Amino acid sequence: MSINIVTLVGRVGGDPDIKYFESGSVKCRLTLAVNRRSRNRDEPDWFTLELWDKTAEIAGNYVRKGSLIGIKGSLKFDTWSDRQTGASRSMPVIRVDQLELLGSKRDNEGGGGDFSPENF
Incomplete structure (x- = not known):
């Protein structure tokens, strides 16, 4: 048995980066800051999120910089070869399956809600 489920709540670090493909697919990447509690202060951990198709369009x-969102997805690693050195590189990415807008209507310009692809 194996489980790969990530659930996070935090604030978006920048406006979404949307890409449209000739196949009709849509991809969105954004960053999410999630506070990690420590004894002295809260320290943010930064995560890269990847959303596809209807969830990406939503x-x-x-979603805008500073929006409070909740996500559920899975952890994956993007890998590539460095162009200058040829060394293998990797970066953890959260592949989002479910997106929830948690801020006020003013924060999100449309209110909160469950924006899973199956709801559309």
Whole structure:
């Protein structure tokens, strides 16, 4: 048995980066800051999120820098070869399956809600 589920709540670090592909697919990448409690102060951990298709479109329309969101997804690693050195590189990415807008209507320009692809 194996489980790969990530659930996070935090604030978006910048406006979504949306890409449209000739195949009709849509991809959105954004960063999420999640506070990690420590004895002296809260320290943010930064995560890169990847959303696809309907969820990506919703993020592009409703999510902005500073928005409070909740996500559920899975952890994956993007890998590539460095162009200058040829060394293998990798970066953890959260592949989002479920997106929830948690801020006020003013924060999200449209209110909160469960924006899973199956709800559309």
